[in-house]
Amino acid sequence: MVQAYILIQTEVGKASAVAEVISKIDGVIQAEDVTGPYDVIVRAQADTVDELGRMVVAKVQQVDGITRTLTCPVVHI
Numbered sequence: 001m002v003q004a005y006i007l008i009q010t011e012v013g014k015a016s017a018v019a020e021v022i023s024k025i026d027g028v029i030q031a032e033d034v035t036g037p038y039d040v041i042v043r044a045q046a047d048t049v050d051e052l053g054r055m056v057v058a059k060v061q062q063v064d065g066i067t068r069t070l071t072c073p074v075v076h077i
Contacts, residue, residue, distance in 0.1 A: 001045055001046075001047060002045065002046055002047070002048060002049050002051075002052050002073060002074075003029075003043065003044065003045045003073070003074040004043075004044055004045075004052055004071050004072055004073040004074060005041060005042065005043055005044075005071075005072045005074070006041070006042040006043075006044055006056060006060060006069055006070070006071050006072075007038040007040075007041055007069065007070040007071075007072065008022075008038060008039060008040040008041070008042065008060075008066055008068070008069050008070075009037075009038055009039055009066070009067045009068040009069075010039040010040060010065045010066055010067060011065045011066075011067060014039075014064075014065030014066075015033035015034075015039035015040050016033050017065060018033070018039070018040050018063055018064075018065045018066060019031040019032060019033040019040045019042075021063050021064075022040065022042055022060060022063055025044075025055070025059050025060065026055075027044050027045055027046050027051075027052075027055050028042055028043070028044050029043040029044060029045060030042065030043045031043075038070075042060070044056075044060075049073065052071070052073070053071075056069060056071050
């Protein structure tokens with residue numbers, strides 16, 4: 001199992017709606033609208049890195065109102 005944080009920037013005023021839509025995507029553990037340089041932070045998981053990448057590109061980035069994403073895989077060092 002691979003987990004990652006997805007940091008999302010949205011259009012002005014869209015953070016809450018984006019977080020709500022993303023929270024319903026399979027593999028999303030949590031989606032919260034926040035303040036700071038990013039508007040939404042998501043915790044997601046998938047069986048493989050490739051599946052995680054497909055989820056981000058095919059599902060998360062397609063949500064209306066998103067302007068940019070940054071995916072940060074969780075590592076255990």
